[in-house]
Each structure stands twice: as structure tokens, then as C-alpha cells.
Amino acid sequence: MHEFSIMQSTLETATQQARAAEATQIHRLKVRVGKLSGVVPEALRFAFTALKTGSLADGAEFEIEEVPAVCWCANCAAEFEATRLNYECPRCHQLSGDLRRGLELELTALEIS
Amino acid sequence: MCQECGCSKPGPYTIDGKPVKASTHTHALPDGTVISHAHGRDPGHDHHHDHSHPHQILDLNTGILGGNDRVAERNRDAFEALNLLTLNVVSSPGAGKTTLLTRTLNELKGRLRCAVIVGDLATDNDAARLRTTGAPVVQIATGTLCHLEAGMVAEAMKELDLRALDALIIENVGNLVCPASFDLGEALRVVLHSVTEGEDKPLKYPPMFHSADVVIVTKTDMTAAAGFDRELALKNIRQAAPRAKVFELSSRSGDGVQAWCDYLIAQKAAAKTSH
Numbered sequence: 001m002h003e004f005s006i007m008q009s010t011l012e013t014a015t016q017q018a019r020a021a022e023a024t025q026i027h028r029l030k031v032r033v034g035k036l037s038g039v040v041p042e043a044l045r046f047a048f049t050a051l052k053t054g055s056l057a058d059g060a061e062f063e064i065e066e067v068p069a070v071c072w073c074a075n076c077a078a079e080f081e082a083t084r085l086n087y088e089c090p091r092c093h094q095l096s097g098d099l100r101r102g103l104e105l106e107l108t109a110l111e112i113s
Numbered sequence: 114m115c116q117e118c119g120c121s122k123p124g125p126y127t128i129d130g131k132p133v134k135a136s137t138h139t140h141a142l143p144d145g146t147v148i149s150h151a152h153g154r155d156p157g158h159d160h161h162h163d164h165s166h167p168h169q170i171l172d173l174n175t176g177i178l179g180g181n182d183r184v185a186e187r188n189r190d191a192f193e194a195l196n197l198l199t200l201n202v203v204s205s206p207g208a209g210k211t212t213l214l215t216r217t218l219n220e221l222k223g224r225l226r227c228a229v230i231v232g233d234l235a236t237d238n239d240a241a242r243l244r245t246t247g248a249p250v251v252q253i254a255t256g257t258l259c260h261l262e263a264g265m266v267a268e269a270m271k272e273l274d275l276r277a278l279d280a281l282i283i284e285n286v287g288n289l290v291c292p293a294s295f296d297l298g299e300a301l302r303v304v305l306h307s308v309t310e311g312e313d314k315p316l317k318y319p320p321m322f323h324s325a326d327v328v329i330v331t332k333t334d335m336t337a338a339a340g341f342d343r344e345l346a347l348k349n350i351r352q353a354a355p356r357a358k359v360f361e362l363s364s365r366s367g368d369g370v371q372a373w374c375d376y377l378i379a380q381k382a383a384a385k386t387s388h
Contacts, residue, residue, distance in 0.1 A: 002291040038294035038320040085319040087355045097356030110171040
């Protein structure tokens with residue numbers, strides 16, 4: 001759905017940053033995608049393949065780091081991973097509304113020359 | 114994304130493997146004007162190097178939706194400065210956003226001065242229904258875009274006299290996926306879930322439900338006809354949206370609408386005392 005427009009702005013940012021560093025090519029593009037970011041990694045990869053042609057990233061490798069949804073349980077004073085997006089603490093079974101990780105949608109690094 | 118219109122037409126693309134220099138497309142602006150414009154593309158790098166470049170790693174750690182988030186923060190600052198309670202109302206198509214808002218606007222008459230910004234791919238049918246309440250309504254026709262973005266809301270805000278308002282209600286495009294990623298600057302994100310959609314919507318669309326401040330179960334007058342398992346649905350909502358306040362109502366019969374309207378008035382009053 002919206003992965004195309006997201007990929008497009010990612011490529012725009014990457015191009016700007018690469019140009020600012022006087023690079024002529026992007027060899028690797030790394031992004032971080034949280035489980036709750038609303039972005040589907042496969043769709044993002046497809047959008048990259050479709051949009052990279054003619055850009056500085058035409059020959060680039062695309063790496064996606066997926067970040068799990070991690071909640072904080074105040075009761076146990078500990079983090080737990082909300083696997084299958086169940087926000088119940090596996091120790092005390094209380095629901096946690098305190099999400100610490102999982103919303104990330106970031107361009108983390110570029111390899112350029 | 115296109116800077117001129119916010120549309121999601123891809124900029125750089127190819128035909129038969131050849132890069133296309135620019136693409137022209139036509140679409141309608143919110144006021145109905147039809148325009149054509151081109152999306153330019155980067156000139157690229159068309160000379161050859163016979164020397165080698167050392168590879169370099171650039172650590173960026175920059176938010177991909179940084180542009181939208183910055184505009185959303187600007188919107189939020191403006192809403193807070195104006196002491197305006199702002200809602201972003203989202204649901205799948207047909208869950209009853211417009212019907213609920215029409216009812217809400219009528220109930221709140223004389224108690225809370227509201228305006229609506231409504232987004233749809235096409236038609237101003239929803240805007241026309243909302244205007245029957247007498248509230249100011251601004252329509253955003255998104256064209257091909259499946260969600261509202263903060264910049265569109267910033268533009269639409271210019272059409273309203275915000276100082277004369279207590280609450281601004283943004284009715285998003287009917288879609289439970291994409292609007293989850295786009296902050297509009299709202300104070301409350303309100304997610305609707307109609308009884309005709311079954312009980313597992315909250316589990317199927319976790320990002321949207323997790324981001325909800327309020328979840329409203331709508332069309333409760335149809336619970337029996339839809340064979341809706343209320344207990345199971347509430348359990349699923351609590352699981353997917355642990356921090357959300359939950360309402361159950363029927364916009365048609367009016368059951369439960371009062372509690373929702375009282376909540377909005379209380380939220381507005383709370384915002385006032387905190388400033």
C-alpha cells in the first residue's frame with residue numbers, strides 16, 4: 001500500500017545524503033523496520049526493486065533489519081517481547097501499554113563511493 | 114513523494130528498462146480544479162570514472178517519515194497553542210465514521226464547537242453528509258493516496274477559523290493499514306470497529322489498534338443480526354490496544370453516544386486546565 005511512497009522518500013533522503021558526501025554510487029542501503037511500524041518488509045523490498053532504477057542506488061544491496069515489538073512490564077520491572085503482538089507479560093500476565101521498541105522506521109546507514 | 118500535490122505517483126521509473134526523464138499526470142485539487150504537472154527526476158550521474166573510489170559508510174539513523182513527523186509536530190504545536198482538541202478518526206471503509214461523526218456533531222451542538230476535515234480518495238459525499246449538521250467541513254480529495262498526511266491537514270486547516278473552535282475532528286481515509294504510520298498531529302487517535310466486521314479485526318491490524326487512544330465499537334444495534342461475540346471482541350481489543358479507552362455505541366439508535374460525547378467534553382476541559 002504505502003510502501004511505495006515510503007521507499008520513494010527513503011531513496012530521496014539517501015540520494016541527498018550521498019550527494020552531500022560527494023558520492024556517485026550507493027552500494028548498500030540499510031533500513032530498520034519495527035514490527036508495529038505498519039510497513040511490510042516484503043512490500044518495501046518490492047518497492048525498492050521497482051524504484052531504484054536510474055537512481056544512485058541502482059546497483060545497491062537493500063538490507064532490512066526487523067525490530068521486534070518489546071514492551072516494559074512495570075510489575076516485573078523487565079522488558080518482554082510481544083510475540084505475535086500479544087502485549088501480555090509472560091511472567092505476571094498483566095497487559096502492558098508501554099511499548100519500548102517496534103515502531104522504528106529508519107534509514108540507518110549507506111555504503112557509498 | 115510528489116512535493117506539489119502529495120500524491121504517491123512514483124517519480125523515477127522506467128519503460129522497457131529505459132529511465133523516463135519526467136512523468137506528467139493529471140489530478141484534481143481539493144477545490145475541483147484539474148491540473149497536470151510533471152514529476153522531475155534527478156539528473157543522475159552520466160559521466161564515466163576510470164579511477165576507483167573507496168567505499169565509505171554513512172551512519173544516518175534518520176526517520177524515514179521524518180518529513181511527515183516534522184509537519185505533524187508543527188500541527189500539534191498549533192493545536193495546543195489554540196487549545197484545540199484534535200481527533201484522527203480511522204477505520205476500515207464502511208465501519209461508520211461519517212455516521213458517527215454526524216451524530217456526534219449534532220449531539221455536541223451548543224456544547225462544543227467542532228469542525229471536520231474529511232479525507233476520501235474521491236467524491237465529497239461524506240463532506241455533504243457532515244455539512245447537514247451545520248459544522249464547518251473541509252474536504253480533502255486524496256486522489257490515489259490511501260491515507261492523509263500531516264501536510265494535507267496543515268493545508269486544510271487554513272480553510273478554517275480555528276480560533277472559533279473547541280475541537281477539530283479529522284476523518285481519515287477508510288483504511289486500517291496506511292494511516293497508522295502517518296501522525297497528523299492529533300491529540301487522540303480514534304479507531305472504529307463495527308460489529309459487522311467480526312471479532313478479530315484488532316488482531317489482524319495490530320499497528321493501527323496499538324496506536325489507538327480510543328477504540329469505538331460501532332453499530333451495536335446490529336450485534337445479534339451480525340452474530341457478534343461481544344466478549345471475544347472486547348478481549349481482542351484489550352489485547353491489541355492495551356492503553357485505549359473503549360466505547361460501545363450505535364450511531365443509529367443513539368445508545369452509548371452520550372458517554373462518548375461526554376468523554377470528548379471532559380477531554381477538552383482537561384486540555385484547558387493543563388494550559
